Amino acid sequence: MRLGVVTRWVTPELVAGVLEKCGVRDKKPGALPAGFMVYFTLALALFQQDSYDDVAEQLVGSSRELSGSIPNKSSFTRARRRLGPLVLQTVFRELASPLAPVGVEALFTAGCGWAR
Template sequence: MHPWVGLSDHVRLGVVTRWVTPELVAGVLEKCRVRDKKPGALPAGFMVYFTLALALFQQDSYDDVAEHLVGSVPELSASIPNKSSFTRARGRLGPLVLEGVFRELAGPLAPVGLQDSFYRGMRLAAVDGFVLDAPDTKVNRAAFGGPVKNGHPAGFPQVRVVTLTECGTHAQIDAAVGGFNGGERELAIALAVSAAGMLVVMDRNFPGVALWKAYLEAGSHLLLRARSPVAHRPVEHLADGTYSARMNLA
């Protein structure tokens, strides 16, 4: 039996544990029906914190991240498990647990009326996207795609992420994940239900009929940048120097 058994489940992740509490982790594991079934294996509770640490120390190896977590515990730091043990344990944990932790924590934080977080009673939020590198494996390449140059893969497979973020606090309200070859607009549409009653700011790549309808049906208001051809013909000039126009949305 590995010396970590019975001890590693008590490892926490510094100040992050203030929000990702052991009770929260245990609740998500129970909800996802992930239980420790293999005697002597790295426990699921520890692997939640280990996976979060991989994101915080993304330039480090499995061994280095483990040392960051257990360096102050002599019984653990003297016998770091090998990489294959961590890989198998991450496989047993699966992706739904980490998504569950995110869902438990995600949401607006600004109290009603907080300055710069609201406009005319509407909570201010923004939608934006980015890409993350994924390990260069055939499975990730097939699932997510990635940059291509001259018909050949260029760089790592990449995951596309679009987030709904509270402007005043930068708290993540919701997020949608897709492949590199998918569009940000489609992922943004999936976030509409979480933006009810908010004034949502988006960049000029997002406007479209389907997105417009999704957010309006959810009870959101939109403040969008638009390319000049989209609404360049005024229908009515307004007193404040702006104008209303009919938008041509593809």
């Protein structure tokens, strides 16, 4: 699976909106962009079998902002710290929704025996 599939749900517009809502802005010129770091953090979780460098190489290659140059690991660490956990929590909350159809709780309270 490629990370591009994720952008179907975690759209650049969603990421920009969450960053705005959380008050995270790119302040330092030359620092890794916050939007890029959202996708990098998701990629680290999705591609756990790959090294940090491999994940970075895949993403940097597809980012115009970074011009194909891979920053060092400490840059990623600082950028993840600046991003903070609230941004990813908010992305999750924006996307998460119940999978069960509305009204399914009635099955559990109607005496079907499933809730016991």
